[in-house]
Amino acid sequence: MEDSDLTSSSNPPSNDRLAVQFNDAEIIIGLEVHVQLDTISKLFCGCSTQFGEAANSQTCVVCTGMPGALPVINQRALELSIRTGIALNCSIARSTKWDRKNYFYPDLPKGYQISQFDQPICGPGHLDIEVPETPGKLRQIRIERAHLEEDAGKSIHDESSLGQDSKIDLNRTGTPLLEIVTQPDIRTAAEAKAFLSELKLILNYIDVSDCNMQQGNLRCDANVNLHIPLGDHQIATPIVEIKNLNSFRSVERSITYEAQRQFEAWQEHGLTITDAPKQTRGWNDHAQATTLQREKEDSADYRYFPDPDLIAVTIKESQIKQIQKQLVQLPTELRKTLVEQYKLNPEDAAAIVSQGRGVVDYFSEVADGCQDSRIANNWIGQEVLRQLKESNQTIQQYPLSPKQFTELLNLVIDGTLDQTRGKEVLNEMVEHSISAQQAIEQLGIKPVDKNELVSLCEKLIDENQEVVEQIRAGNGKAIGMLIGKARKINPNANPGAIKALLSKMISQ
């Protein structure tokens, strides 16, 4: 973490400390994000990475670390890492190697994790994020590096406090992870959440990972401390690493909690970064608090050294170019396209893009088809997304093709269907997987003839003289009551047409 401009004079008098307000402190946050890459086999062997299979059914001599077994790197894991690096504006290493990170834990059968120490596959890059609280303002978060490593197994500890054995499942051992490390550029819990949301979206768009947080496919550690102004200098509180955050909400809440906790601790005892080693804390979701874990082992304690079982991988410029060429449009570009080409406002564009590439493609096809991106956005943004949410479906599973949806919107645009009837038709189409025309027939929707509409309005005016007087007196809203009554008599009557006709007749 940055501490170059900090003086090390610790333990200022407590009166000085108590005079400082929490809001004067700056929160310094860096994230380490572990992403499980979407490969079918493990990083160094051919065992399956499938989640949820029977314990210890997906292991072999390589991933359980039997003597003499030789790991061989997975081509797709390399490619997905390079793809991620390009999307995050990282430099891509021309030569990358593997190192052993040594530590002892029962779910690490080899006694070391194969990782990358000094030659990571992706070097410095950056990701620009927008925080919802300050729309339109981009913040650049620098990426320090991204390296490939293998995951460890899963420990199931006895929680009965009877001291029973821990159970170990090694299915996850050797699953490819890309660890993405940011610079300490993040300043608020909301920014941390925005960074993770954008990163997750990008990884989804480029098909690197499904980022399923429930299955642990995206895990995050947050390094947090405070810079606090004190007189003419500033001090930094000891750095805390919050481990294993597996939801956006826990990231946001744990950072908020931890910042407050560090401030209060500093006010109480005055300890600064120079007085205490980096601490590891865990987020307790139940207690909504961070709790102290073991002291962080020094990096040197991991005794990194090059893995003699693996040889370096060289990456050619032409390979990088090839992967770059295949890269799809990223969320940032798509938002821009939706604003500039489709004339959506930035909020609507962001909402569509946040739903994933499938929804963006669906929207573009419908908007192109009906030549009205505003209506396409209204209907997809409200009706389609609501229906998908209710039925817990993805856009790929949605029963209506963009072409069928366009057909419906064209009928709304040309006035054949008003909004309300249009929604009825949509529901009918979705429910029975039928075309707009079929739905219209089934619902018995018929165009209302002009004379029929006139006599309907005459009848309404005759029967509702009080309302008519109100409208004449300037109460424009009262007309809604008449439209409602008209729709009860004839649901096919177009509210827009009734309104126009009524207004004309009443003002005559």
Add this chain to the structure above:
Amino acid sequence: MAGTPEQTTVNQVAKLARIHLNEQQIESSAEKLAQILGYIGQLDEVELPEDVTPFFGAIESVNAIRDDQLQASVPRKEILDNAPDSDGEFYLVPPVF
């Protein structure tokens, strides 16, 4: 703990490995470590030209890569049989906490 630099290292590694060594074991391990370091230390005497680039492996080839394809895993019973203790499904280890 007072002792040779090797004894300090042995103690540190034993602590990280969560194993207990008695005095005699520390001493003999430290001696072996000193021998190994002495042997490897001969490399320091090699005079290298200025422009030599670091090399990390014993062989000069690069790019041993496999396709992302599945291979059969080892049957569970067979793999668990290598462990000191298991319940037929999981490895069993003494409680960590």
